[in-house]
Amino acid sequence: MKLSDMRREYALSALKREDLEQNPVDQFNLWLQQAIDFGLNDPSAMTVATVDEHGQPFQRIVLLKNVDNQGFVFYTNLGSRKALHLQHNNKISLHFPWHAMERQVHITGTVEKLTAMENMKYFTSRPKESQLAAWASKQSSRISARGVLEGKYLELKEKFAEGKIPVPSFWGGYRIKVDSMEFWQGGERRLHDRFIYVKPQLDQSNWDISRLAP
Incomplete structure (x- = not known):
């Protein structure tokens, strides 16, 4: 089958203005819980898009x-x-592609770094294997072979065999402050339902909600 011939109907559900929560975070949490209850694989997985100094966009999956x-x-x-x-x-x-539910959520915003206390609280809650992996991987750097990474992991496992593993100085979190949040629900005949929340600059307590053409 040609890619241009691949298509299907979206008919699982619909989204109406009266269905929406006034706060987009409440609406997101409602959909997230529904994705979890649906049994969706990796419902917390999101595409994170950034732009380099040359204007080149990059995307990757992050939890x-x-x-x-x-x-x-x-x-x-x-x-x-x-x-x-x-x-x-x-x-x-950010983009959450919940294909099995015929839903998407798209978020734009700006980031701020988390505090050292926030980083430590989450890092110490992780399994020890994940803590070691954070130390072992110099993320995005070039390595000659997988064995180099595994060797570093085993070295660190031996080093930290006794006692707690400290939080690496080169590891931490980001918080995305939301500027807009769009909810997409697939619809029949390609007449999808789309609603976008935008926070007005002068009134930070309320969100403007608009329906978008599909």
Whole structure:
């Protein structure tokens, strides 16, 4: 089959204005819980898009680790490619592709670094294997072979065999402060339902909600 011939109907659900929560974070949490209850694989997985100093966009999959009215949180190596991008351009885009539910959520905003206390609280909650992996990988750097990475991991495992593993100075989290949040629900005959929340600059307590053409 040709790619141009691949298509299907979207008919699982619909989204109406009266269905929406007034706060987009509440609406996101409602959809996230529904994705979890649906049994969706990796419902917290999101595409994170950043832009380098030449204007070249990059995307990668990252796991959401917290969300509340303060923003969306993820963690990474602070020397990684995305972290370097965010140093000179703190604008970011997130995308949750919940295909099985015929839903998408798209978020734009700006990032701020988490505090050392926030980083430590989450790092110490991770499994020891994940803590060691954070130390072992100089994320986004070139390595000659996988064996180099595995060798470093085993070296660190022996080094930290006894006692707690400290938080690496090159590891931490970001909080995305939301500027807009769009909810997309697939619809029949390609008449999809799209609603976007935008926070007015002068009134930070309310969100403008608009329906978008599909």
